[in-house]
Amino acid sequence: MADLEDLYREIILDHYRSPRNRGELPAPPAQRVEGFNPLCGDEIVLTLLIDDGRVSDIKIAGTGCSISQSSASLMSAAVKGKSLDEVRQLIGTFKSMMSIHEATLADEADGAPVEPEPVDVRSLGELAALQGVVKFPVRIKCATLSWNTLVQALNEAEPQLA
Amino acid sequence: MALNEMTGALDTELVRKDFPLLARSVHDRPIVYLDSAASSLQPSAVLRAMEEYYEAHHANVHRGVYATAEEATNLYEGARVDVGRFIGAPDPGREVIFTKNATEAINLVARTWGATNLGAGDVVVLSEMEHHANIVPWLMLAESTGIELRYLPVDIDGRLDLTGLDAALDGAKLLSVTAMSNVLGTINPVGLLAERAHAAGALILVDGAQSVPHVTVDVRALDIDFLAFSAHKMLGPTGIGVLWSRANILEDLPPFLGGGGMILDVRLDRFLAAEPPQRFEAGTPPIAEAVGLGAAVRYLEATGMERIRAHELALSRYTLESLAERLGEDCVVFGPPAGEDRGGVFSLAFRDVHAHDLAQVLDQFAVCVRPGHHCAKPLMRKLGVSATARASLGLYNDRHDVDVLIEGLAEAGRLFA
Structure with a gap:
């Protein structure tokens, strides 16, 4: 079961069992966005407070599998207190890590293999534990659900800040 | 035929040899296929019939006069007769409509019978255990016509709560229910439901996607008005399903999709629709798939639906007993206990x-x-759950499959301890 242990690393199981930043912030003033994975029924409610160009608070509610829940918990811990620019950069790095597999497949289909951009996994800290997910393509959507919801929340929040 | 010579019961070891996919290994282990409620596997007989059709008889149906065109038409219409015989249809040639799947069959009824017989305030009765395929077409019709939907509730054991049945049917035009839940395995008392629906002046549509592959379904004995099911859940190929209805109902319905094959005459400003079932089969139909479905039906008949049911019922008992014995309260199985009113579908929650x-x-x-x-x-x-893990049985499953399932669940328990 070597593959399984690569997927279900200790950090992931820890965040699944004891999710960080669990709950909902009062909205407004918080930005509130819901995300769904219609394939497996995972649901996430993300509430986000932006203060002075920084994510001053974030909370996650909803239900889902260990991968979607731990990814949301890891994400909330990683973005809390960060500037919006840093958050956007982190989202980009995380998504490249998650899309390595898909990108490679797409390139092979084109017949023109292109080396995917190298991802500096070290910059991801604990989030690097989710690396094992790319070996299980069906689960990538679980890992990216909270991140896509975060992108939506930022997109909705930023015009209001301008 | 895959039967035990001594007892006449199903011999699973022989049955399994008929299904090539069961010879596969995944992650270096022999495959344990417990997803027949989503889609069944196909026996070689079905695959051979489709291959032979393409290799020796392929042509478009209902048009050519050359030999293979006639052969193709005969094979396609022969499959209609096979399907009709399998479900006890009195007049297969007029009553069995080939669709894309059970979903399309139900949509066909909503769009043709529903659109012409139902208006604002008319009542369609569904149940809380329906598949989206038997909810969304009616919600769509409600949006366009203003019909009212009522739902028969599900009780704590996962059975339909029929205490309010007559009240729900009061003034209703249609009762549309599943014969067997794809989540709970509950087998509903379709005969009784048909009787009460008719007493209230309503017609009854039965979603047979889960029941037709596993228990004997006879449209005459059940006295129902519409039956929808899919080939790929009953050992047949994907891409074809069936709507059966009474000839006198179908005769009065408008066409579903428009195109070739469904007309008697077309002019620039009007058309004359063909008789059923062609009226509802616009365009080139899934011919090879019909041939495969016919072969699947003959395989089921030769094996015997009673034997299949007896095998799956015994294996259902073994599954529920083993889960309880070996995993105890860690494992919750939704739906009724093993018995005559339960099929081999097990929605599980594990811790x-x-x-x-x-x-x-x-x-x-x-x-x-x-x-x-x-x-x-x-x-x-x-x-009260967002998701379950569902294991479902087919005639090719045996006790070993159930044992491996339990072994895997125990490993999940260890990993997530």
């Missing part, structure tokens, strides 16, 4: 391990189960 994670661990044991809401979100809300 607090999410269904998706269970299915992932089980995959490492080459066990194929389905995690998720099973296209029955209203029922899942009622059960």
